[in-house]
Amino acid sequence: MSFPWAKHYAPTNPLMKWMDERLPVPRLVYNAVGAGYPVPRNLNYFWNFGVLAGAALGIQIITGIVLAMHYAANGGVAFDSVEHIMRDVNAGWFLRYAHANGASMFFIVVYLHIFRGLYYGSYKAPREMVWLLGVVIFLLMMATAFMGYVLPWGQMSFWGAQVITGFFSAIPGVGETIRVWLLGGFAPDDAALNRFFSLHYVLPFVIAAVIILHIWALHIPGSNNPTGVEVKGEQDTVPFHPYYTAKDGFGLGIFLLVFAGLLFFYPNYLGHPDNYIPANALSTPAHIVPEWYFWPFYAILRAFTADFILPAKLWGVLAMFGSILLLFFLPWLDSSPVRSNNFRPKARIAFWILVLDVLVLGYCGGSPADPAYVIASQIASIYYFAHFLIILPMISRSERPLPLPNSITEAVLAKHGGTSPAQTALSTQS
Template identity: 85%
Template sequence: MSFPWANQYNPKNPFMRWMDDRLPLPRLVYNAVGAGYPVPRNLNYFWNFGVLAGAALAIQIVTGIVLAMHYAANAGVAFQSVEHIMRNVNGGWFLRYAHANGASMFFIVVYLHIFRGLYYGSYKAPREMVWLLGLVIFLLMMATAFMGYVLPWGQMSFWGAKVITGLFGAIPLVGEPIQIWLLGGYAPDNAALNRFFSLHYLLPFVIAGVIVLHIWALHIPGSGNPTGIEVKGPQDTVPFHPYYTAKDGFGLGIFLLVFAILLFFAPNYLGHPDNYIEANPLSTPAHIVPEWYFWPFYAILRAFTVDFILPAKLWGVLAMFGSILLLFFLPWLDKSPVRSGNFRPKFKMFFWILVVDVLILGYCGGAPAEEPYVMISQVASAYYFAHFLIILPLISLSERPLPLPNSIIEAVLKGKSGSTLSTGTQTAVSAPAE
């Protein structure tokens, strides 16, 4: 979408004009995050999470590059190399904790970003590609995080690698060869550690590339907004800079404050104590559990306990991957023409039930594989799939949404005056163009 009222890049400096003629990088930045990119004027702080995810990725890349200078991807010395980083490298403890907790902060803002998209209908036309590329980023994040968790070569690292790669062994006929190919052998060892380290180093740059595509796809239709109404004129927008650079800057300050509190006062809170024990193939931990951001999917995996046509383990693997792949079809499962959950009462109610359901799955995924957690996981898993495959399509066909405002500026002005939207005929509120 082109915005004819957007500020045009017009460099005054002779060098900048020369640069713009030969390599228009400043123009690209100006049109992407500067005054040349008009943004809906009613964006709230839930639109900060994309920028925060980018900041978290930058932290991971910078700290990861420095850590790689001191890490040894060898099963015999990997654990000791991490201890060397923590004890002997100048600032090594800070870099290691920043990298480990930065992954958690990355997933926190991405999960909030995803649920914001679910609530405000960010997956609906014409922004389907933005949503699909976002899910690709999420899958790449999960792969990167899993391989990074293996690198310290502690007990949870080793047994987590063994359990997760063992899932591929559940695939009939080709499962075991795939598992051996992934590990480079029959169990996690030097070959697996080298492969995981190589891919863990590479994938963040792949993520950065997909993020560029994600932003590019976003700039074609323009940003969504809390009302779900498309921009209708210059009165509905403001330049991205300085309005939203300032707003994102405030959000970034809060993010860094929370990150600093976690980093300096509770650096091991989100980790597992068993990972400070060196990997021992002859000693199985009492309770093998992945990192917290995988817990909902781990609960779905463990929810299948009975063989029915296919082995229970295979059903669990299919359901775990299916719970993510299902989100790729969301733009076509929800057929409601109204985007924002603010104007969909039934959708809003079931959305919050889904949030609670995912939190329950997360809790059960971190709990021991025993009753009542297994039964709760089974119920919560069933609801998760029912929400997207049954409830959401039925709501989109039967729900009667609330009346929408005529324009973004009307919603903004009525929100400021404290009045609610009328259920009858709407009167457009005019405003001078900027």
């Protein structure tokens, strides 16, 4: 989408002119986050989460680079090297806790970002590619986080790697070969640590590259907005800077305050006590769980307990991966022309039931595999897939949406008690 009313970069300083002619980085920044990039004037604070995710990734990359200077990817000393970082490296405790809790903060803002996209229909045309690249980023995050969780080489790290990679062996024919290839052996050991460490170090830079594509894809159609109505003119937009840089700055301040509170007062709250015990291949923990941000998918994995044509273990693996891959098809599963759930009463109810369902899955995934939690996981898993494959397509075909505003400006003025251009024209004629 082109914005003919957007301001164009016109340097006046001789040095900036020279730079712009040879390496137009200032022009790129100006058009990406400056006054040269118009955005809908009605964006709320739910549009902060993209910037917050970028800030969280920056924290992870910076702290991860420094931690890698002191970490040893060797089964005999990996746990001790983490203790060395915590006790002997200057500010090592701060870097380690910032990296560990930064991963949780990263997933929190990304989950909020995803659910915001689900609520406001940001996956719909013409923004399908933005959504698809976002799902790719999410998959890369999950792979990076899993490998990072193994590196401290505590009890939960070791057994998490053992259990999760063990599920690949359920794939007929090639499963065990894939598992051995992933681990570099028949059980997690030095080879697995070296592989996971290398990939854990590289993947954040891959994520950063895909984020650049994600932002590039976003700048072609422009941002979605709470009404889901497309921009119709200059009156519907404001420059990204200073309006949304200030808004994002406020959101970033809140994010850093929450992050600091977690980091300085509850640094181990989101971790597992067993991971402060050195890995022991001869002692299985009573309750093996992944990090909290994997709990909903872990609950789906454990929901299959009986063989039906295929082994239950294979069904669980297929369902776990399918629950994420399903998001790739969402732009075509929801055929409603209306984007925002603000104007879709039935879809809005289904959305909040989905939110509750994911929370139930998360709770069950972090709980012991008792029969009550397994049954709850099965019910919640059925609803999760039914929401995307049955309920949402049916609603999109049968629902009668509420009337949409004629423009973003009209919606803003109506919300704040102003007069829309249409109302002004009517009053003038009368």
